[in-house]
Amino acid sequence: MTLSIFLIVSAALFSIGLLAALSRRHAIFILIGIEMMLAAANINFIAFWRFTATPTQPIGVMVAIFAIAIAAAEAAVGLAMVIAVYRHFRSTNVDQLNQLKG
């Protein structure tokens, strides 16, 4: 059990999140991909904290808590935007959202 195996798993999670954000057409799933990438970053924070030689201060834990709070705020605003866009365009397919003026 070394640090690199955790980093490889989190890199795999990040790549799957990138796949979801790039290849799905539905706006909610682009948000889900972004959440996956943020969770992969959280795994990295905790793993780097755990694998320092003498962890005197739980800095990784604090950073992960703040990252979770910010990700929750991002999810709330993003889903509200999805609902607002759906009201306007009657669709959540991002390929159809091709005009800016209302």
Add this chain to the structure above:
Amino acid sequence: MSAVAFVIISILTLSAALAAATNPKLMHAALSFAVMFVGISAFFFLLGAEFVGLVQIFVYIGAVAVLIVFTILLTRHDQEKTRGFNWSGVVISIAVFAGLVWAILGTKSLSVAPGRFAFVSVRRIGELLMINYAWPLLCVGVLLTAALIGALILVMEDKRE
């Protein structure tokens, strides 16, 4: 940290993440998303950060997954006829994964054993949040309030029409 638990948790997490990323049925994908967060918080428990694991379960499965399910139910109108899958995204994400693995395996200082385990109690986290991290905590509070008000304003019905 046992290797068996690590293998089981990583298989669960990555397969749930793949299901969430590629399942064409929206509701099934949202439920796989919740299962993926169970796996991620199991990672946090494995790494000795119990409080972060619990916060992850509360915030993501209790709030964000439910929010996503509600949004899917509110906007499900055109789900099945838009099954597009962009294959260039697959190529790009595999390339990113290969680059990351190449960089991780090429760095010799990353293959270290875990350090001396220091148990972090919730009391210690609370003291740190109130003393050392008081200013970031206030900023996050302001951010969450602004996000709440912003989300409410975004979804408010426009009564002028």
